[in-house]
Amino acid sequence: MADEEAAREQVVRAADELFYTKGVQAVGMDAVRTAAGVSLKRIYSLFSSKDELVVAVLRHRTAVWDDGIASASERATTARARLLAIFDFLDGWFREPDFRGCAFINTHGELSATSQAVADAVREQKRTFQEYVARLVAELDGPPELAPQIAILAEGAQTTAAIAGTPDAARYARDAVETLLDAKVPASV
Template sequence: MTPPSLIAPAPHRTSVQDAIVVSADALFTAEGITPVALDRVAVGAQVTPAELREAFPTRQALVVAALQYRHDEWMTALITAEASFEDPRDQILAVFSHLEDCFTDHSYRGCAFINGYGELGRLNPVVAGLAHEHLRQLEQHIAILCAAAEMPAHLAPALTLLIQGAQVEAAIHGNITPARTGRMAAAMLMSVYEAPSLF
């Protein structure tokens, strides 16, 4: 069953829970979920192991919270990047500009949901459900932009594939080229559906 945390707004968290989630997100992103000892998460959050266990009684509860946090951060960053443009076509291309900014960070390790699914998803239905829901929401977001640009809805899955593929390649190659290639491919794909004439 897919946890509702990625569907509903993020739940209110205490300052201790926030610190733990941010620490877990950083460690899980850098090293993967399985290798990270929870004591290290506690150290990063500057809390005791007992405080961590009180805030998140199980490792899975912390993994879910960290992935929810990553989803919220990702979607907020996309919306912020898009806000500089009025044309929905430019807003779609702004996603790739945002990716390029992400890829310039040498600590970039790829999409947390793709990585999490690759590591745990085949054995952990909760992580698989979170990855599915993250991708579904991204695709829905792109579909809304496609509709605003008067482009067909079936472009959204193709554009989402370019977004996700760019993240995988950037994580492997360690450079920004996949963002630029994805942007070029997205622009070419959208050019098939020219903006309607105002005259």
């Protein structure tokens, strides 16, 4: 555990899994220590507080999410297919047995009132996603307001799937996106 970067990743990975499964406030730093196999002193030399660790975990989640979206849209050749691939990605995710909703939404609900840094990290991730959607909509020459509508469907699908405990929302949202695209992007392939 000599390498600082390796220790950071070890801690973030362990904290990510614990926070996502049980919620941030339900997990003590002792549990993170045990799961990561890194001493508390070391953890606090890497992250100045639990809050900072939460932000680091959110940034890690952002990278995982971006990778997932990217690899899901890899096979898609058109912007329209890449938009729909988002919802295929969600469908697969919702079916994973340990799916428990969007970590950003959950953490926001739990901590945004207490921690500005957490609220900012969540907002930043959502903004990045919206920009990604907006870029694809622009490629299709679709109207700009279509992008937030698709993003809202993605957000709603995540919360709905988490609360209902079923993956159906992905398909419903995907169908709605197709309807919106058909209606607002007439020239789409």
